[in-house]
Amino acid sequence: MTDVLQKSSKDDQPAPRRAGDKVLDAAETLFYAQGIRAVGVEEIVNVAGVGKPSLYRAFGSKEELIVAVLQRQEAGFWRRLEESVAACPNDPRAQLIHFFRGTAERSRLGGYRGCAHSNAAVEYPEEGLVRGEALGFKTRQRERFTQMARDMGAADPQGLADELLLLLEGVYVARQIHGPSGPAQRVGHAAETLIAARLGG
Template structure:
């Protein structure tokens, strides 16, 4: 997941490299998540990680590349959560689909939840060619494919359209959280998603 530069370093340096890179990644991820990618500078990251700017640039070519690495880490965490959700539901795609929405709704409803990082970052990185944006686009595309696949396996009408509707609800809930908090419109995610799924069931 991480790509540390300078592969000709000694064995001792190479063994220490992952620890330094992971420390930088952990510090940057926390700062980006809480304060935003644009608001956090390199100086703040290296101070939090207890290292130096030259060390950061030894492992990450730029702040943009570090941002992309943080989002790859976040994407891996999101997929791990979704994998846990899927346990025991391989033969019930409809229940699997609903469990994904419930999982998102539970996270959003927590009072301390600061929002979905993948939505935050998409707003901060509008440029299509940006390394971080490429990670985001890939993640969202995979999510769309997964929801479509589950809707198709559940024999629901127009799986692609349903998947897009569910993804819109997830994204909308994540965004509205910032304006209204966890007791606002985002609190209706599960109910709205259930109604949408039922509507597509009725079309079969």
Template sequence: MSEHTAPQAPLTPAARRILETASRLFYARGLHAVGVDTIAAEAGVTKKTLYDRFGSKEALEVAYLRARDARWEELLGRTLEQHPVAGVDRVLAFFDAVEEWSASAGGRGCAAINARAEVDDPGHPVAVEVARQKSWVRGLLESECRGAGLARPGELADALVLLYDGALAGSGTGVPGDPFPTARRAARALCEAHRA
């Protein structure tokens, strides 16, 4: 886990079951469609245990998003390690990683985008967590663009994060049929256009 996420205390076995169950259900059905009664029953715990471990449903929703983000970050880190030299290939590795992520942990698009679509208040803990995650990805893309010597790295990162999120959203709808290769090709063209 990198600096952008706060360290968490180790989870008890019951808390792990709750989080795993909630994660599966939230991603499959959505935050609002899944109640704490369902999560507790499927995790084999009482509602009291759920609240003792997480405090509130909102806190459990944020824990779900952070747990997915931590797994995504690990995969991205491994992918970036395969491209140790700064350059366009390292920037494009984001698109390789997100395609692999979607194949193994996706199917319904981006969990963060899906969760954010369910809350109206930008101050809601879920909205705050999603903004943090998306800002981190955008900032890392800008850093990689700068490291690659690409012109106007902030502007380029803005465009790349839209392609990245668009591919994730498209993967949940099936349109286009191959969102990640399409986004990667567009990202390469943008990077080439920004060569200093």
């Protein structure tokens, strides 16, 4: 009985975090707060508490690490969108309005610097791995919004999707310029007004 209890206690212990996970966490925080090009590998490993070999074993290069960070950020975006979908079943119009209202709320958070992919695309104007990852996400985002606009019966689904994406990109920039109480807070209302105009009421 004692052996069973000892084994259970040992099994219940949390597994030690992998060095790669520590590097990814540190890079995500640093890139978002300071910008990607401003952060060097040395700073990342120092914050992660690991050596450089651990970073290169897990990711191969700084560019591959950036891509991994962007993929994690993309997963977060889809998770938030799906939460809005689940909150408003079978109503794509309400789903998008819910999502934009949530975006306004997120923009009030301290340290909010908009979209990691938009920031990366600005920092990496040249073709390459990082820009390709950022633009790939933006393409998938545009396709999803277009499908949702189509599902709500918009006469021009692509046009409505593009206008909604302009609102979203505007939030990312406006929050960084005007702060948490600036124009970004009106994006939920703006999205609702835009959709109503496009759908005729």
